[in-house]
Amino acid sequence: MVNITEYLGEIKKNWKIIIMVVLSLILISGLYTTFFMKQEYEASVKVFIGKQKFQSTTENYNNEEISLYQRLITTYSEVIKSKKLINKSINDSNVNNLSNTDEKITYDSVISNFTVNPITNTQIIEVKYKSLNPQQSYDLIYST
Numbered sequence: 001m002v003n004i005t006e007y008l009g010e011i012k013k014n015w016k017i018i019i020m021v022v023l024s025l026i027l028i029s030g031l032y033t034t035f036f037m038k039q040e041y042e043a044s045v046k047v048f049i050g051k052q053k054f055q056s057t058t059e060n061y062n063n064e065e066i067s068l069y070q071r072l073i074t075t076y077s078e079v080i081k082s083k084k085l086i087n088k089s090i091n092d093s094n095v096n097n098l099s100n101t102d103e104k105i106t107y108d109s110v111i112s113n114f115t116v117n118p119i120t121n122t123q124i125i126e127v128k129y130k131s132l133n134p135q136q137s138y139d140l141i142y143s144t
Contacts, residue, residue, distance in 0.1 A: 043137035044128040046119075049073055066123065073118040073125055080116050080127060083107050093143035095136045110140065 049069045079085065086107050096104050113130040131137040
């Protein structure tokens, strides 16, 4: 049976090698991240589903309204991902003018990087879009 003092003795003898290995791994991961990984940008927006504003300070939501809005979130989540709405966002935001290549942005390329998440037990939907171009991410998500 090996006790802890033997382990500590081995670590003390080989501390230079251990430090060199750790620093080498940090350097390799830093170089990989800098030169080989593409930067990806994400824009997100949270949408509240409910009354626009209260008519008076005494007006509150009732349970039926809250339940209705929470059920509508599922429907709205699907509508947001619809081909018609995303194509309208592509056209309205002019994201194809931002592209460095001649490749046009299409519904299929957008939907693969597009996420719609209803936040559980709330009246909020979170919409996210990832892109290699930060301006494209922003423009597309805020035109949806």
